[in-house]
Amino acid sequence: MSRRMRIGLIVAGVIAALLLAAVIALHLLLQPQRFTNMLRDAAANAGLELELTQPAQPSLFPRPGLELHGLQLTPRGSSTPLLIAMRGRLVLPWRTLLGGAPAISRLTLDAPRLDLGALQTTLAQLPASGHGAPTLPRIDAGVQIHNGALVSHNRVIADDIELSTGRLAPGQPFQLKYQAKTASGEPYHFTLTATPVSDAKAVVLKPIQLHAGFAKTGSAELEGQARWLGGANLSLSLQGHVNTTQDKRYTTALSITPAQPTRPLEVSTKVDGAGTHIDLALPPAALAQWWQRATGDLDGAPAPLGAPPLRGHMKMDSLNAAGVQVKGLTLDAGPDVPASAATTAPSP
Numbered sequence: 001m002s003r004r005m006r007i008g009l010i011v012a013g014v015i016a017a018l019l020l021a022a023v024i025a026l027h028l029l030l031q032p033q034r035f036t037n038m039l040r041d042a043a044a045n046a047g048l049e050l051e052l053t054q055p056a057q058p059s060l061f062p063r064p065g066l067e068l069h070g071l072q073l074t075p076r077g078s079s080t081p082l083l084i085a086m087r088g089r090l091v092l093p094w095r096t097l098l099g100g101a102p103a104i105s106r107l108t109l110d111a112p113r114l115d116l117g118a119l120q121t122t123l124a125q126l127p128a129s130g131h132g133a134p135t136l137p138r139i140d141a142g143v144q145i146h147n148g149a150l151v152s153h154n155r156v157i158a159d160d161i162e163l164s165t166g167r168l169a170p171g172q173p174f175q176l177k178y179q180a181k182t183a184s185g186e187p188y189h190f191t192l193t194a195t196p197v198s199d200a201k202a203v204v205l206k207p208i209q210l211h212a213g214f215a216k217t218g219s220a221e222l223e224g225q226a227r228w229l230g231g232a233n234l235s236l237s238l239q240g241h242v243n244t245t246q247d248k249r250y251t252t253a254l255s256i257t258p259a260q261p262t263r264p265l266e267v268s269t270k271v272d273g274a275g276t277h278i279d280l281a282l283p284p285a286a287l288a289q290w291w292q293r294a295t296g297d298l299d300g301a302p303a304p305l306g307a308p309p310l311r312g313h314m315k316m317d318s319l320n321a322a323g324v325q326v327k328g329l330t331l332d333a334g335p336d337v338p339a340s341a342a343t344t345a346p347s348p
Contacts, residue, residue, distance in 0.1 A: 047122055048073045048082060056090075063105075066090045071109070075122045082122055085112035108144040116152040120285065136196055136203045142166050148180075152288075156183050170198050188214045194226075203228040210238065218244035222254065233258045233265070248274055268312075275317030280333070282310050307333065 036056050043050040053070025068088035074081045091106035148161030158180040166175045174196060179189035190212035194205040206225035213219040222240035229235070236256035243249050250273030259265040264283040271278040286309040293305055311334040319326045 043073060044076075047076050049076055064092045066092070075118055078118060078121060080115060080118045080121075082118040083112055083114050085109045087111070106142055106144070108146070109148070110146050112145055112148045114148065114150050116150065116157065116288075120288065136168070136170055136198050142168070150180075158182060168196065170196055172196075186214060186216055188212070201229065208238065210240075216245065218242060220252065222252065226256075229258055242271065242273075250274075250276060276315070278312075278314045278316070280310055280312035280314055282308075310334070 033055075036052065040050045051070075051072045051074070052068055057067040057069075059065050059067060066089070068090065069086075071083070071085040071088045072081050073083040087110040089106075089108045090104050091108070093105045142165040143163070144165075145161060145163040148163065149156060150158040150161065161178070161180040163176070163178045165177075166173075168174050172195065174194055176192045177189075178191075179187070181187050190210060192208065192210050194208040197204045197206065204225065204227050208222075208224050208226060210222045211219070212222075220240065220242045222238040224236070224238035226234060226236040234256055235258050236254070238254045240252055241249055242252045250271050253268075253270040255268045257263075257266045257268065264285055266281050266283050268281040269278060290305075290308050310331075313333075314329070314331040316329045317327065319329050
């Protein structure tokens with residue numbers, strides 16, 4: 001064996017030894033199981049079970065992190081996953097790599113699928129106010145989602161979802177950017193900015209600025225504030241304008257009233273403009289159940305379909321929706337509205 005060949009083998013052996021040492025050191029420093037347990041504990045505290053098809057794999061470049069494969073979050077006691085993602089990546093701060101407290105700088109998910117029905121079940125199980133002030137989750141750098149989907153009972157509601165957030169911390173401005181396509185393929189987007197502040201009873205988002213746009217419909221500019229009281233208990237007040245692609249402008253107000261012992265959480269919408277006056281309130285949970293019954297998504301025998309759970313008044317000179325045009329539309333809904341003489345079913 002020549003001297004040059006011996007030197008080459010020695011160098012190759014040293015490089016291999018260094019790479020092996022680096023891999024071992026990376027596992028020792030990052031301790032993938034420690035972060036997997038941390039994620040499982042955080043999920044369990046929210047009433048969820050976390051599963052991975054493979055153990056978390058550490059990586060060092062371009063920043064320290066863990067690669068997650070086959071991520072699945074399921075509400076405790078349920079067989080329907082809340083979230084499924086092909087891949088995920090946790091970016092970790094260098095201080096964590098050097099022995100500091102476990103922390104996550106950024107979470108990226110590829111091709112996640114979020115189920116609204118399972119989300120509703122999870123939110124309903126979260127503790128409401130009365131158990132101490134809710135804690136604002138802290139995200140040092142933010143979240144990114146690529147090629148996501150939003151479904152309800154296996155029906156796609158939004159597809160091609162791209163989402164990114166900035167740093168989430170008390171007293172710091174926070175921004176969320178979202179774009180997607182509806183089930184019919186119409187692109188839309190919105191951007192939300194707010195500053196979260198925690199007080200003794202709630203997490204307050206103030207001021208909120210929301211810009212939304214639909215390719216075929218128009219855009220909306222709203223601002224206001226929100227208070228999160230824990231669980232699914234949220235109060236919201238937004239005011240602004242909606243501008244249509246036909247150069248029409250409507251004054252708009254959107255509010256959410258927290259749930260009470262005798263009344264569920266309710267969403268109210270007011271719209272005033274040329275030939276349009278809308279003042280409606282609805283409970284989202286009851287409306288979702290009505291829609292499932294109307295579309296045949298509920299399990300079991302079909303149930304009689306009554307009026308949608310709306311309360312209020314709507315009057316529009318014309319309405320264009322899903323390719324259908326309606327003129328002279330007037331709607332009165334609620335427990336105090338008398339039923340028609342030809343109606344045998346109870347008043348909605």
